[in-house]
Amino acid sequence: MTLLEVKGLKKYFPIRKGLLRKVVxxxxxxxxVSFTVKRGETxxxxxxxxxxxxxxxxxxxxxxxxxxxxxxxxxxxxxxxxATLGGKGLKPFRRHLQxxxxxxxxxxxxxxxxxxxxxEPLLINGMxxxxxxxxxxxxxxxxxxxxxxxxNRFPHAFSGGQRQRIGIARALALNPSLxxxxxxxxxxxxxxxAQIINLLLDLQDQLGLTYLFVAHDLSxxxxxxxxxxxxxxxxLVEIASTEDLFHRPKHPYTEALLSAVPKPDxxxxxxxxxxxxxxxxxxxxxxxxxxxxRCAHATDLCRQQRPALVDLGNGHQVRCHHAHVLDxxxxxxxx
Amino acid sequence: xxxxxxxxxxxxxxxxxxxxxxxxxxxxGLKTYFKLDEGTVKxxxxxxxxxxxGRTxxxxxxxxxxxxxxxxxxxxxxxxxxKIEGGEILLQQEGDNENAIDLLQLPHEGxxxxxxxxxxxxxxxxxxxxxxxxxxxxxxxxMEAILLHSATSDDAxxxxxxxxxxxxxxxxxxxxxxxxxxxxxxxxxxxVMMAMALACDPRILIADEPTTALDVTTQAQVLNLLQRIxxxxxxxxxxxxxxxxxxxxxxxxxxxxxxxxxxxxxxVDEIFHDPKHPYTQALLRSxxxxxxxxxxxxxxxxxxxxxxxARPSGCPFHPRCPDAIKGLxxxxxxxxxxxxxxxxxxxxxxxxxx
Numbered sequence: 251m252t253l254l255e256v257k258g259l260k261k262y263f264p265i266r267k268g269l270l271r272k273v274v275x276x277x278x279x280x281x282x283v284s285f286t287v288k289r290g291e292t293x294x295x296x297x298x299x300x301x302x303x304x305x306x307x308x309x310x311x312x313x314x315x316x317x318x319x320x321x322x323x324x325x326x327x328x329x330x331x332x333a334t335l336g337g338k339g340l341k342p343f344r345r346h347l348q349x350x351x352x353x354x355x356x357x358x359x360x361x362x363x364x365x366x367x368x369x370e371p372l373l374i375n376g377m378x379x380x381x382x383x384x385x386x387x388x389x390x391x392x393x394x395x396x397x398x399x400x401x402n403r404f405p406h407a408f409s410g411g412q413r414q415r416i417g418i419a420r421a422l423a424l425n426p427s428l429x430x431x432x433x434x435x436x437x438x439x440x441x442x443x444a445q446i447i448n449l450l451l452d453l454q455d456q457l458g459l460t461y462l463f464v465a466h467d468l469s470x471x472x473x474x475x476x477x478x479x480x481x482x483x484x485x486l487v488e489i490a491s492t493e494d495l496f497h498r499p500k501h502p503y504t505e506a507l508l509s510a511v512p513k514p515d516x517x518x519x520x521x522x523x524x525x526x527x528x529x530x531x532x533x534x535x536x537x538x539x540x541x542x543x544r545c546a547h548a549t550d551l552c553r554q555q556r557p558a559l560v561d562l563g564n565g566h567q568v569r570c571h572h573a574h575v576l577d578x579x580x581x582x583x584x585x
Numbered sequence: 586x587x588x589x590x591x592x593x594x595x596x597x598x599x600x601x602x603x604x605x606x607x608x609x610x611x612x613x614g615l616k617t618y619f620k621l622d623e624g625t626v627k628x629x630x631x632x633x634x635x636x637x638x639g640r641t642x643x644x645x646x647x648x649x650x651x652x653x654x655x656x657x658x659x660x661x662x663x664x665x666x667x668k669i670e671g672g673e674i675l676l677q678q679e680g681d682n683e684n685a686i687d688l689l690q691l692p693h694e695g696x697x698x699x700x701x702x703x704x705x706x707x708x709x710x711x712x713x714x715x716x717x718x719x720x721x722x723x724x725x726x727x728m729e730a731i732l733l734h735s736a737t738s739d740d741a742x743x744x745x746x747x748x749x750x751x752x753x754x755x756x757x758x759x760x761x762x763x764x765x766x767x768x769x770x771x772x773x774x775x776x777v778m779m780a781m782a783l784a785c786d787p788r789i790l791i792a793d794e795p796t797t798a799l800d801v802t803t804q805a806q807v808l809n810l811l812q813r814i815x816x817x818x819x820x821x822x823x824x825x826x827x828x829x830x831x832x833x834x835x836x837x838x839x840x841x842x843x844x845x846x847x848x849x850x851x852x853v854d855e856i857f858h859d860p861k862h863p864y865t866q867a868l869l870r871s872x873x874x875x876x877x878x879x880x881x882x883x884x885x886x887x888x889x890x891x892x893x894x895a896r897p898s899g900c901p902f903h904p905r906c907p908d909a910i911k912g913l914x915x916x917x918x919x920x921x922x923x924x925x926x927x928x929x930x931x932x933x934x935x936x937x938x939x
């Protein structure tokens with residue numbers, strides 16, 4: 251069952267110049283992105299900095315207003331387009347979409363005690379009885395495996411991993427249907443990162459959560475997601491099941507991305523694909539396929555015509571003119 | 586507390602020493618402390634390692650392990666209130682394998698030390714934007730290093746800057762030389778940083794998290810460049826990183842650090858395939874792998890890295906260690922056992938290892 255359907259989502263930021271701040275162009279941060287997230291699954295949105303993955307997540311949360319497109323959210327069998335709603339109309343939906351942030355140091359108010367931080371969303375949503383609130387906060391601390399005594403401490407007393415647990419407890423307070431986690435483990439040390447990844451997996455099993463997991467680290471993504479969507483310069487270039495995407499990539503950019511991940515094994519003899527040149531400018535994308543200036547397989551067709559996202563079957567969608575003929579390497583191809 | 590040196594000192598070896606046996610740079614028992622009002626933070630507490638000519642030494646560890654402070658201590662650029670409290674940093678003189686100078690004995694801001702910084706040992710930082718001046722063109726900043734260390738004309742220095750930019754793969758170096766750092770992308774800035782470090786043809790390059798701020802595909806470009814330059818120039822590199830993947834791909838030898846201590850040391854293949862220290866073993870198990878089956882849980886290390894003021898007694902890793910021996914690990918600091926000249930571990934489990 252589909253929980254979230256993003257359809258033709260666009261977010262353009264105007265570029266203004268001169269004394270009169272005239273609009274001289276647009277940064278197409280998100281340019282026609284469509285995907286669905288099923289209830290109970292994890293969809294990872296991956297890509298390099300500036301590809302628009304965070305902008306997509308912020309448009310879904312309505313922290314940003316989309317320039318065009320639909321964000322259809324299904325609640326109790328009823329589907330609503332969040333993109334068309336205003337402040338008041340959105341309010342009943344806010345509690346069902348929660349966010350876990352990247353930086354556990356700046357996302358918690360240093361002047362609030364942990365109990366108040368986690369209880370704040372409850373208070374805002376009408377749980378006015380302090381005793382009831384404390385009870386729920388206790389439950390939540392238990393869920394994220396923090397001692398209940400921590401309730402009366404301030405965030406500065408905690409390590410990064412503990413703070414991220416507090417952030418997760420806060421997001422879970424209102425029993426949301428969808429959790430958007432934007433790089434939730436990238437600020438953490440490896441040994442702590444593993445704990446948080448495991449916690450997120452456990453919580454999903456226990457509470458039937460749905461995650462939209464925005465990340466750049468493909469190794470982390472491999473551990474948490476059911477399906478993966480790869481973005482490049484504001485567009486989805488490939489979307490497939492985790493297994494298919496990592497082992498049978500169909501887009502040359504995905505292949506390069508996978509090969510560039512350093513493998514923690516000195517014996518791994520994989521060929522790194524070194525992409526030439528730089529990521530295209532979203533304000534001035536090249537004609538045709540946005541990836542063609544860096545693509546080893548580019549032809550005249552790629553230079554002139556923008557490829558469409560086509561389904562190769564099994565839900566494996568790819569935006570490449572030559573997807574059906576290219577023989578690309580996934581991870582573990584050498585084993 | 587006396588510290589057992591991690592490697593037998595090469596000076597003890599009989600016969601003429603080859604370049605492979607004499608470390609180019611040898612750090613022994615380095616201690617760098619930060620004396621703060623709240624107490625003393627032993628950021629680096631008795632660390633020893635060797636860098637051999639033409640090789641890459643990877644220093645890995647999580648935040649607060651002292652890897653960056655170790656590197657900064659080598660160049661004596663630790664920010665206050667940090668102070669080097671003890672140890673030796675022996676740099677082999679060029680063309681002279683017998684005598685090494687101890688950088689810690691040189692006057693703090695004297696000409697000898699300044700002649701070494703940038704000329705003999707160069708440093709590449711993690712944040713290329715924070716390490717450049719915003720007010721000078723990149724050409725000017727590269728030229729500054731050249732003019733400081735050699736008697737050349739401005740024109741020759743400029744030509745050399747352009748040549749260096751070309752060498753590190755900056756497109757249109759003749760045009761780029763007059764650009765400012767903010768006009769460059771992160772990957773290009775890191776290349777320029779590298780050009781600047783190489784300007785005076787150093788023997789040793791210290792790269793402190795050189796690719797951490799970069800995207801994976803850009804990281805791949807920069808790592809490739811680093812490998813190429815090292816091969817071409819026979820550079821010796823100290824690579825500091827938290828990324829085990831980067832270490833595995835780049836390093837010849839590895840030092841694993843935890844809370845200011847070098848807990849294990851050895852050739853890269855042995856560190857990854859035969860780790861000895863419980864911390865190294867646990868760390869390797871907890872890395873997410875791109876080869877993993879989707880949705881698999883990771884092995885974790887219990888707890889978190891202790892706060893620097895709340896440093897555990899005995900072995901700093903004992904509260905998180907699955908193999909900790911009660912009454913020993915929490916009381917006594919483990920000595921460093923040299924298993925072989927190039928292999929050492931600091932743990933009681935290897936007390937009688939031959």
